[in-house]
Structures are given as structure tokens and as C-alpha cells.
Amino acid sequence: MRVLFTDLDGVVHPGPNVATSLTHFCWVPNLTRLLAPWTDVEVVIHSTWRHQYELSELQEMLGVLGRRVVDKTAGAHRWNSIEEWIARNPGVKSFRVLDDEPSEFPRPHPKELLICRPDLGIAEPEVQARLRAWLES
Numbered sequence: 001m002r003v004l005f006t007d008l009d010g011v012v013h014p015g016p017n018v019a020t021s022l023t024h025f026c027w028v029p030n031l032t033r034l035l036a037p038w039t040d041v042e043v044v045i046h047s048t049w050r051h052q053y054e055l056s057e058l059q060e061m062l063g064v065l066g067r068r069v070v071d072k073t074a075g076a077h078r079w080n081s082i083e084e085w086i087a088r089n090p091g092v093k094s095f096r097v098l099d100d101e102p103s104e105f106p107r108p109h110p111k112e113l114l115i116c117r118p119d120l121g122i123a124e125p126e127v128q129a130r131l132r133a134w135l136e137s
Contacts, residue, residue, distance in 0.1 A: 001040060001042060001089075001091045001092055001093060002038070002040055002041045002042070002092070002093060002094045002095065003041070003042050003043070003044055003086075003089075003092050003094075003095040003096075004035070004041055004042070004043050004044070004095070004096055004097075004098065004131075005043075005044050005045075005046045005073070005082050005085075005095060005096070005097045005098070006031075006043060006044075006045060006046065006047070006097075006098040006099075007046060007047045007078070007098060007099040007100060007101070007116075008025075008045070008047040008049050009047065009048075009049075009100070009118070010099075010100025010101070010116055010117075010118035010121055011027070011047075011098045011099065011100055011116050011121045011122055012025055012026075012027050012028050012031060012062070012065075012121060012122060013025050013026050013027060013028075013121065014026075014118060014119055014121065015100055015118030015119070015121075017118065018118050018119045020119070024061075025061060025062065025063070027121045027122045027123045028062055028063060028064075028065050030122045030123050030128070031065060031122045032063075032064050032065045034122070034128060034131055034132060034135070035065075035068065035135070037135075038135050041068070041135065042068055042069075042070045043065065043068040043069045043070065044069070044070060044071045044072060044073060044082075044085060045058050045069060045071075045072040045073070046072070046073040046078050046081055046082055046085075046097070046099075050072040050073060050074075055069070055071065055072055058072060071085070073085045077104070078099065078101070078104040078105070079104060079105045079106060079110070082095075082097060094134070094137075095112055096112050096113075096114055096131065096134050097110070097112050097113045097114065098114050098116060098122065098127070098131070099113065099114075099115065099116065100115065100116045100117065100118040100121065102115050114127055114130050114131060115127075
């Protein structure tokens with residue numbers, strides 16, 4: 001099993017400090033299209049939204065992408081919550097992390113971290129290329 005851990009703000013829609021007319025979840029179709037050919041990739045939410053919403057609510061908000069969402073991480077810190085989730089799920093053979101907050105991760109950054117710009121999120125061509133390279137590997 002491969003897992004894509006994803007933040008929401010700054011990844012599937014603009015971050016909270018970005019002045020824009022774009023709406024929540026506006027880039028979900030981009031991520032859905034990228035993942036479509038790879039049925040072995042599951043999605044786990046590590047966003048702060050995990051503290052405010054039940055898994056079923058997050059799945060519903062994410063529309064078609066929500067069908068791939070299998071869980072959300074627990075705990076306060078993003079990277080620690082991801083490491084703990086992986087430790088509890090030994091079937092993970094490979095993973096990547098989409099996030100727009102590099103300060104939430106150790107330095108040097110883990111090779112699995114794909115940093116998004118909060119104003120472009122997953123719509124950023126560079127991030128899409130790096131994600132596609134992992135998907136195709």
C-alpha cells in the first residue's frame with residue numbers, strides 16, 4: 001500500500017492568509033485526476049481540519065477524492081502524527097506528504113515531503129511533477 005498524507009489549507013485550496021476569490025476544495029479535481037490511474041494509493045488527512053471534523057465529514061467534503069480517504073492522523077504535531085500512523089500501519093511500502101507549512105517538519109526536510117505554495121497548492125506544476133514521479137515509480 002502507498003499512502004498520500006495531505007494537508008487541506010494551502011494544498012487542496014488556498015491557505016488562510018492568501019487573498020483570493022477561489023473557494024475551499026477548488027484544487028481537489030487536480031489531485032483526483034493525478035491519483036486516478038493508481039488505485040493502490042490511499043489518502044490520509046493530516047491537516048488541522050482533522051481536529052474539527054470526523055473522518056466521514058472530511059470524506060464528504062472532498063467529494064470523489066473522499067472515496068480514497070481511509071483515515072486521519074492523530075496527535076498535535078503533523079510529522080509526529082504521520083510517523084505514528086505509519087508505525088500503526090506496517091503495510092505502508094511508500095508514502096508522500098503534501099503540505100504548505102515546511103516549519104511543521106524536521107530539518108532537513110524528509111524526502112517524502114512535497115511542499116506546496118499556499119497560493120497554488122496542488123495546482124502548482126512543480127508539485128504535480130514531483131507527485132507524478134512518485135506515483136509512476
